[in-house]
Amino acid sequence: MRCHYFEAGRCRSCTELAVPYPQQLDAKVRAVQDLVRAPGLTWLDPVPSRERRFRNKAKMVVGGTVAHPLLGIQAPFAGAGVVNDLRHCPLHEEAVEAALPILADFVRTAALTPYDVPTRRGELKHVLVTASPDGELMVRLVLRSREAEARVRKHLPGLLAALPSLAVVSLNILPAHAAVLEGAQEIVLHGDTLTMRVNDLPLHLRPRSFFQTNTEVAAALYRAATSWLTERAPATLWDLYCGVGGFALHAARALPRLAVEGVEVSAEAIASATRTAQELDLASARFVAGDATTLVPATGPVPDVVVVNPPRRGIGPDLAAWLEQSGVGTVLYSSCNARSLAADLAAMPSLRPVRAQVLDMFPQTAHYEVLTLLER
Structure with a gap:
């Protein structure tokens, strides 16, 4: 590959x-x-x-600016806070890749300031996306605080219209400045569970539940x-x-x-x-x-x-x-x-x-x- x-x-x-x-x-x-x-x-x-196309989830670090957000990983050897955009990673299932540009647009629409590691400023730390075998999606926005919650709720209908496959949308609150993916508090805004149909068995995946990649x-x-x-x-x-x-x-x-x-x-x-x-x-x-x-x-x-x-x-x-x-x-x-x-x-x-x-x-x-x- x-x-x-x-x-x-x-x-x-x-x-x-x-x-x-x-x-x-x-x-x-x-x-x-x-x-x-x-x-x-x-x-x-x-x-x-x-x-390729086997990963049912994307764990994207958010960088850049509100006007030009980046969804990817911390750039190796480039210094803290530098993010390489990887929204077209060939490992992700098609439904995940197709969702990432729409979610980048939502970052701009809802004015979600990317978290800057060196200055410890900003709100949006990660965008987590999981796809079910039926093509439905779970999206979790990992934020430093609840400051942006009202804006996310305001613009959520537009996101659901742009991405009708969304089954679950939630906010995860991670106040700590730490190298971890998510915090303990989850605020579910839409839906409650993503159905992972495996061998015709409907396994239910909630925002903080683990499922194989x-x-x-x-x-x-x-x-x-x-x-x-x-x-x-x-x-x-x-x-x-x-x-x-x-x-x-x-x-x-x-x-x-x-x-x-x-x-x-x-x-x-x-x-x-x-x-x-x-x-x-x-x-x-x-x-x-x-x-x-x-x-x-x-x-x-x-x-x-x-x-x-x-x-x-x-x-x-x-x-x-x-x-x-x-x-x-x-x-x-x-x-x-x-x-x-x-x-x-x-x-x-x-x-x-x-x-x-x-x-x-x-x-x-x-x-x-x-x-x-x-x-x-």
Whole structure:
């Protein structure tokens, strides 16, 4: 894949762009297999991705001026506050790219002053856009304060007319001068949820909920996990770090008698998962907001299967120790970091990896997802 931003030196986020895609995928598989080893472990063929137009979300830093806003990234080596405009990044899905010029126009119309990092002045820090498989959009404007809220509300009807695919519009308030993407306060102005239809399952995404960046590969991940679980026909399942319920809801739909409990620290994600379960009449699927590390050991009888999908740091020593001594017979571990996965596996020697598969969620980078089946 060629990218004029990369070739001009305006963006280096795609660190592997110069490497032919088949070689990228081979390198990821080798890197994961070097870290995750076990006697008798079967590696399935990796799941490739489209090389371009696979990102369902854009996380754009805002720079420039009200009259000439820039949507992109901090310019490497150019000093704080310098933003390179990347609104035509070839990784973004078409619906995302098409929305960015309209959102730049809205910055001008609503007089949203881009935040300037060196002077710590201005209001608009980031524009976050997510596209559903149906072409609907969620747009979140990350502001320093609520100063611009009235102007955004005033001009919102015009934005909805210009971008009729908008399902959700919100303001996120990030007062701190910090290298983070969003703050704790969310003000929803339009809609409430973006429906991510994955394998014909309506997963609901609220503004502060996490969803995988690559919808097609996420769908393949859920299909693989569901297939592996169906082979074992468990009666009970816990989905830890469940997000909006992707693993749990796929399993509950495939196995109608399966009792499912999902645990996730985000209350918004739990509300989304619960909504899908209610819409599909999956009465045996229950979702709870809480920290899996502290909540799970006190939950009661252990299930037949535990699914874990932690952040890059992994599940950590406490949860790994509990799983090791719990007696759980099967663990399905979805990881975006084979180093933390390997550390967690070393802390659970009674749970042996028997099957694994690399799924290329992030082409043009060294990142990936790996799904591993563990049996006691």
